[in-house]
Amino acid sequence: MRGGNREALGELYNRHHQRLLRYCSRLLKDEQRAKDAVQNVFVKLQTGQQNIRNSQSLQSWLFAVARNEALADIKLKKNITADDSMVWEGNSPEEELLAKERTDVVGIVLQRLSASYREVIILREYERMSYEEIAGITGATVSSVKSRLFKARKALIEKLKPYFNERNL
Numbered sequence: 001m002r003g004g005n006r007e008a009l010g011e012l013y014n015r016h017h018q019r020l021l022r023y024c025s026r027l028l029k030d031e032q033r034a035k036d037a038v039q040n041v042f043v044k045l046q047t048g049q050q051n052i053r054n055s056q057s058l059q060s061w062l063f064a065v066a067r068n069e070a071l072a073d074i075k076l077k078k079n080i081t082a083d084d085s086m087v088w089e090g091n092s093p094e095e096e097l098l099a100k101e102r103t104d105v106v107g108i109v110l111q112r113l114s115a116s117y118r119e120v121i122i123l124r125e126y127e128r129m130s131y132e133e134i135a136g137i138t139g140a141t142v143s144s145v146k147s148r149l150f151k152a153r154k155a156l157i158e159k160l161k162p163y164f165n166e167r168n169l
Contacts, residue, residue, distance in 0.1 A: 009046055016059070017042075019127060020066045026122045027070040029111055033077075037069035063127075063137040067119065074115055109159050117152035120145055 020041060024034035044065055110118060116138075123134045134145045 009042070012045065012058070013042055016062050020062060023063065023122060023127065024066055024070050026110070026126070027067070027115060027119055028073060033073055034070070037066060037073060040069045041065045060133060060136045063123070063129075063133075064139075067137055071115065105160065105163050106156075109156055112159070113152055113155065117148055117155070120148045121152045121156070124149055 017038060020038045021034055024037045025031055028034050028037065041062055045062070110121065113121065119138065120134055123129045123137065124131075129137075131142045131145050134140075135142045138145065140148070
């Protein structure tokens with residue numbers, strides 16, 4: 001990208017923009033902040049701040065940079081550091097969930113997960129990435145990714161039990 005090939009950059013933008021925006025929106029819970037994060041990703045790509053060898057590493061690089069942008073934004077906004085030991089952020093969503101439809105309920109509960117747990121759920125369940133891809137993006141080991149997914153899923157099921165009967169989960 002360093003040479004400024006605008007057509008290639010435009011094609012990459014068209015191919016990856018929506019997925020990155022969905023990913024950042026889910027992490028940040030704010031559309032405008034997500035748009036800013038994704039814009040920063042493509043600025044870094046255009047300025048050639050990192051050498052990318054192939055298309056698989058390009059996707060991983062884009063998601064890793066998007067993740068870093070989102071986490072930096074979270075830290076700046078909340079003035080806290082990400083803490084893997086804290087599974088839930090904020091209050092219980094129980095009152096909100098009772099008034100929502102089933103898909104809204106899942107979305108609300110997902111947003112209550114802390115960023116590191118929400119992130120692995122989003123990458124695995126919504127973006128359909130492999131454990132290895134998630135590990136590459138987050139900088140964690142594959143076993144750590146599997147552990148976070150297990151804990152996040154368990155926490156989601158526990159929080160969703162009051163709203164769904166067990167045969168529908």
